[in-house]
Amino acid sequence: MVEATALAISLQTGIFVLFLVAVRRRNVAAAINAAGAFVLALLPAVAEFGLQIVLARSVAFGPVLPVWLGAAGFLHSLGMLGLYESTWWWDHLTHTVSAALVAALLYAGTIVALPVLLGVDGSGPAAPVTVASTFAIGVFWELIELVAREAGERFDIEPVLVHYGWRDTAADLGFDLVGALLILATDLRVFVPLVEQFPVATGAVLLGTGGVVFGGSVLMMVGLGSAMRA
Structure with a gap:
């Protein structure tokens, strides 16, 4: 400690x-x-x-x-x-470490929150929910990078986040999945004791995060599509 x-x-x-x-x-x-x-x-x-x-x-x-x-x-x-x-491999390392953290929190949150939200054992759905959610959050992050690039170009300012192209985006999402799969392969439940202290709040956070990621991704894709057509 x-x-x-x-x-x-x-x-x-x-x-x-x-x-x-x-x-x-x-x-x-x-x-x-x-x-x-x-x-x-x-x-x-x-x-x-x-x-x-x-x-x-x-x-x-x-x-x-x-x-x-x-x-x-x-x-x-x-x-x-x-x-x-x-x-060349630094970006892969950071994405794997960060995605593994997100996946570990999602894995623990799903195990604890599903019994509260749906009255079912969360151990079964935890793996697919963790992978899908980690990937969705990865897409959300990549869209933020794209928006930052577009904003930087439009207003002639240095973007806070840097987008390196579609090939880099695909690699980033791939290593996001690697991070999630590492958590599942090791069945890492290190954050279960943490989220067990707040089972109801954990469920609310998971639902809220899902709403923000989905809604934000849709809005950013619409905005980027409009910017590209302009």
Whole structure:
């Protein structure tokens, strides 16, 4: 526990250092990405504190989530400073690590929430739901990158997220699936104790996330189609 906490703090510090490097280089996109990664890395600690005040009881997020968020954020922030362009496999690594985190949370959430939402055992549907949902979130992210590129070109500003072409998009989605399949192959249920503390809220978050991903993807595809025809 102590070692994991120290590792999480080290990764958070590393992300903040990368943010300072990006600011010094006047790399706006890298700075914004590092700032976002830093906020996400701190989110479990902030949520623990906030929920303890709101619910008046101790809420344990555990050591794994902060470390995983920190690792994913550090790898992405480092990539934004040049490794995405100079190291061909870096993008594959970051997508696999990030997608595995998303899949692990979805896997645990499905196992815990389906009995609450539908009154059925969530272990059976967990695998297909995890793969499909991870892929859908990957598509959602790739569409955000496309929108960022279009916005950058239209307003002549540096995009916060960079789109490297359709071949790269296909590879990204492929490694998103690799991350999800790694979770299923190892039957990794490390986040089940976390989401079991909030079974009803977990179900609501899963449904809300699904609505945002589906609705947002449709809106972005319509918008991109209109932009391309203009």
